[in-house]
Amino acid sequence: MPSGRHATTVDEAVAGADEVGYPCVVKAQVRIGGRGKAGGIKVAENADEARKHAEAILGMDIRGFTVDEVWVEQASEIDAEHYASIILDRGEKKLLAIVTAMGGMEVEEVADRDPQALVRRHLDPGAGMTSEIGGELAQEAGIDEDVRDQVAEMLVKLHDVATAEDATLIEVNPLIVTTDRRVIALDSKVTIDGNALFRHPELAELDESSSDDPQERMAKEKGVTYVKLDGDIGILGNGAGLCMSTLDVVAQAGGRPANFLDAGGGSKADAIVAALEVITSDEKVRAILFNIFGGITRGDEIAKGIIEAVRRIDIDVPLVVRLDGTNSEEGLGLLADADIQNLHLEKTMLGAAKAVVELVEGS
Amino acid sequence: MSIIVGAETKLVVSGLTGREGTFHGLRNRDYGTDLVAGVTPGKGGQDVDGVPVFDTIREAVDERGANTSMVFVPARFAAAAIDEAVGAGVETVIAITEGIPVHDMLKTYWRARDAGVRLIGPNCPGVLSPGKANVGIIPAQFFDKGSIGVVSKSGTLTYQIGNELKQAGLGNSTIVGIGGDPIVGSDFIDVLTLFEADDETELIVMVGEIGGDAEERAAEFIAESVSKPVVGYIAGFTAPEGKQMGHAGAIISGSSGTAQAKKDALEAKGVRVGTSPTEAAQIAGETLAARA
Numbered sequence: 138m139p140s141g142r143h144a145t146t147v148d149e150a151v152a153g154a155d156e157v158g159y160p161c162v163v164k165a166q167v168r169i170g171g172r173g174k175a176g177g178i179k180v181a182e183n184a185d186e187a188r189k190h191a192e193a194i195l196g197m198d199i200r201g202f203t204v205d206e207v208w209v210e211q212a213s214e215i216d217a218e219h220y221a222s223i224i225l226d227r228g229e230k231k232l233l234a235i236v237t238a239m240g241g242m243e244v245e246e247v248a249d250r251d252p253q254a255l256v257r258r259h260l261d262p263g264a265g266m267t268s269e270i271g272g273e274l275a276q277e278a279g280i281d282e283d284v285r286d287q288v289a290e291m292l293v294k295l296h297d298v299a300t301a302e303d304a305t306l307i308e309v310n311p312l313i314v315t316t317d318r319r320v321i322a323l324d325s326k327v328t329i330d331g332n333a334l335f336r337h338p339e340l341a342e343l344d345e346s347s348s349d350d351p352q353e354r355m356a357k358e359k360g361v362t363y364v365k366l367d368g369d370i371g372i373l374g375n376g377a378g379l380c381m382s383t384l385d386v387v388a389q390a391g392g393r394p395a396n397f398l399d400a401g402g403g404s405k406a407d408a409i410v411a412a413l414e415v416i417t418s419d420e421k422v423r424a425i426l427f428n429i430f431g432g433i434t435r436g437d438e439i440a441k442g443i444i445e446a447v448r449r450i451d452i453d454v455p456l457v458v459r460l461d462g463t464n465s466e467e468g469l470g471l472l473a474d475a476d477i478q479n480l481h482l483e484k485t486m487l488g489a490a491k492a493v494v495e496l497v498e499g500s
Numbered sequence: 501m502s503i504i505v506g507a508e509t510k511l512v513v514s515g516l517t518g519r520e521g522t523f524h525g526l527r528n529r530d531y532g533t534d535l536v537a538g539v540t541p542g543k544g545g546q547d548v549d550g551v552p553v554f555d556t557i558r559e560a561v562d563e564r565g566a567n568t569s570m571v572f573v574p575a576r577f578a579a580a581a582i583d584e585a586v587g588a589g590v591e592t593v594i595a596i597t598e599g600i601p602v603h604d605m606l607k608t609y610w611r612a613r614d615a616g617v618r619l620i621g622p623n624c625p626g627v628l629s630p631g632k633a634n635v636g637i638i639p640a641q642f643f644d645k646g647s648i649g650v651v652s653k654s655g656t657l658t659y660q661i662g663n664e665l666k667q668a669g670l671g672n673s674t675i676v677g678i679g680g681d682p683i684v685g686s687d688f689i690d691v692l693t694l695f696e697a698d699d700e701t702e703l704i705v706m707v708g709e710i711g712g713d714a715e716e717r718a719a720e721f722i723a724e725s726v727s728k729p730v731v732g733y734i735a736g737f738t739a740p741e742g743k744q745m746g747h748a749g750a751i752i753s754g755s756s757g758t759a760q761a762k763k764d765a766l767e768a769k770g771v772r773v774g775t776s777p778t779e780a781a782q783i784a785g786e787t788l789a790a791r792a
Contacts, residue, residue: 332602364740376656377745377747461660
C-alpha cells in the first residue's frame with residue numbers, strides 16, 4: 138500500500154493532502170465494493186481540489202453505506218493497471234487465483250469483453266500459492282517481464298493473507314505498475330468468513346456486517362438473523378430456506394416483504410419476542426406474517442413467544458400466523474385461547490401469504 | 501435400497517454427551533437407527549442411556565463396528581471431529597454442526613474425498629431413509645416411506661415439501677439435507693448419482709437456493725447422466741444482491757447465484773421447477789402418477 142493519511146473531517150483531509158503532497162488521491166473508506174464508480178475516488182492537484190473532493194466524498198452514500206472516513210495518499214505515476222485476486226471457488230472446493238493485465242475495471246467486465254485476458258489457476262490445498270505459480274500466472278497474463286517477480290510476490294502475499302485471515306475474497310484492483318517500475322496494490326477489497334471471526338478478534342471489531350440500517354443493527358445486538366428489504370410486510374420464518382421461500386410466495390401473491398428474518402431452529406419464546414421487536418421497529422411494516430414449520434422448533438414455544446410479545450410490546454398491525462409441524466396443535470390452541478386482537482390463523486403457507494397481502498391492501 | 505443411511509447403518513455420534521447430541525442421538529435411536537456408540541474425549545467408559553461412550557472414534561469402530569459418524573460438536577472443533585472420523589475408517593460422516601470456518605472445510609473436504617469417505621454437510625439437517633434409519637435432526641413424522649428421493653440445501657423447506665407429499669399420499673426413499681454452507685462434503689451431483697443408482701427411487705426432488713452455482717452444475721449433470729425425472733424448487737427470488745440470507749452460502753454476488761438463473765438453467769435441461777414448495781410437490785405427484 139502507498140503511504141497516506143486517514144481523515145474523518147474535510148480539514149483533516151486537506152491537512153493530510155498537504156502532508157503527502159500533490160497530486161494526491163482522496164478515497165472513500167467504506168466496506169463495500171464499487172466506490173470508484175460511485176465517485177468515491179478522486180485525484181486532487183492542489184489543496185482547493187482536495188477540499189472540494191473531501192467535501193463531496195465525506196457523508197456520501199455508496200450503495201447504502203455512508204462515508205465517514207477518507208484515505209488520502211500520494212497519487213502514483215501509473216504506467217499500467219492490472220488485477221489480481223484470490224477467491225474461494227465453491228464449485229471446485231479450492232482457492233482460485235485470477236490475474237489479468239486489464240485492471241481498473243470490474244473483472245466481470247473483462248470476462249465479458251475478453252475472457253482470454255483472464256488467467257485462472259486453482260490452487261492445490263496443500264501447496265497453495267508459490268512464487269513459481271505466481272510468475273507463471275503473471276507471464277500468462279502478459280504482464281511486463283521486469284515486474285513479474287513483484288507480481289508473483291504479491292500473489293504469494295495475497296494467498297498468505299487469505300489463509301491466515303480466513304478471507305474468502307482478496308481482490309486487488311487496480312494492481313498498478315508505476316513509471317519507476319514498482320508494483321503497488323492501489324485499491325483492494327477483502328471479504329472475511331464470518332464463521333472464522335472467533336479466531337480474529339481484531340477483525341471481529343471491524344465487523345458489523347457493515348450496516349447503517351437501524352433494524353439490522355438492532356437485530357445484530359439481539360442476535361437475530363435479519364435482513365432489511367424495502368416492502369411493508371414483516372416476515373418471520375424458521376430456517377433460512379423456508380424463510381426465503383416465504384418471501385418469494387408473498388411476492389408472488391402481490392405483496393412486498395419488509396424483511397428476511399430466520400428465527401432459527403429450536404426458537405424459544407424469548408427469541409420470538411426479540412424478533413418481533415426488530416420487525417415492529419420498522420415503521421413501514423403494516424402487517425406481519427409468521428410462517429413456521431416446526432422440526433426442532435416447537436409450535437407451542439412459538440405461540441408462547443407471540444403471546445408474550447403482544448403483552449410486552451405494542452403491536453398495532455395485524456399478525457397472520459401459519460403454524461405447522463412439531464407441537465403445532467398445542468400452539469394453535471394456545472393462540473386461540475389467548476384471544477389476541479388482529480390475529481389471523483391460516484392453515485397453509487400459500488393461504489397465509491394471500492391473507493397477509495389482502496390485509497395490507499385492504500388497510 | 502435407500503441411500504447413505506439404512507438398516508446397515510451403525511452410528512457413532514461425536515458429541516453424544518452434549519445436550520443437543522444426547523437429544524438427537526437418542527431420538528435417532530428411538531426411530532430405529534442402530535446407535536452403537538458415542539465419542540467425547542475424556543468421557544470414555546461412561547454411557548448415555550445405555551450407549552457406550554469412547555474417547556476416540558477409532559475405538560467405536562474397532563469395538564462396536566461403527567460405520568457412520570454423526571458430528572454434533574461445536575463449530576471450532578467440528579472440522580477436527582470430521583477429520584478424526586475420516587481417519588478412523590467409517591464410510592460416511594454426517595456433519596450437523598453449523599458455523600464451521602470455510603478454510604477449515606477446504607482442507608477437511610479434500611481429506612474426506614482423498615480417503616474415499618462420504619461426507620454430508622456440514623450445517624445440514626442430516627439424512628432420513630423412512631422406515632429404516634434417521635441420522636440427524638430431520639423430524640421423521642413428516643415423511644412416509646415411498647419412492648421420491650429428496651435432496652435439499654435447506655432443512656425446514658424440505659419438511660414443508662415432505663409434508664405436502666405426505667398429504668398427497670406420497671412418500672420418500674431417502675431425504676438428504678446437503679447443507680447451506682459454501683463448502684459442503686456432498687453436493688447435488690453426488691446425491692443425484694446415488695439416487696439414479698437406487699432402485700427404490702423413481703423420482704427426485706431437488707431443492708436449491710441462491711448462491712454459488714451448484715444448481716447450474718446439477719442441471720448439466722441431470723441432462724447428461726440422470727434418467728429419472730427430476731423436479732426442482734429454488735428459494736430466494738426476492739433476495740437482494742450482496743446480502744447473506746441466513747445460510748453462509750446463500751448470497752448473490754454480482755449477476756451470479758440468482759434464483760432466476762438457477763431456475764432457467766434447470767428448465768433449459770428439461771427439469772420442471774415449481775414456483776412454490778406446494779407447486780413443486782404437486783408437480784412431483786403428477787409426474788409420478790403419469791409414470792404409473
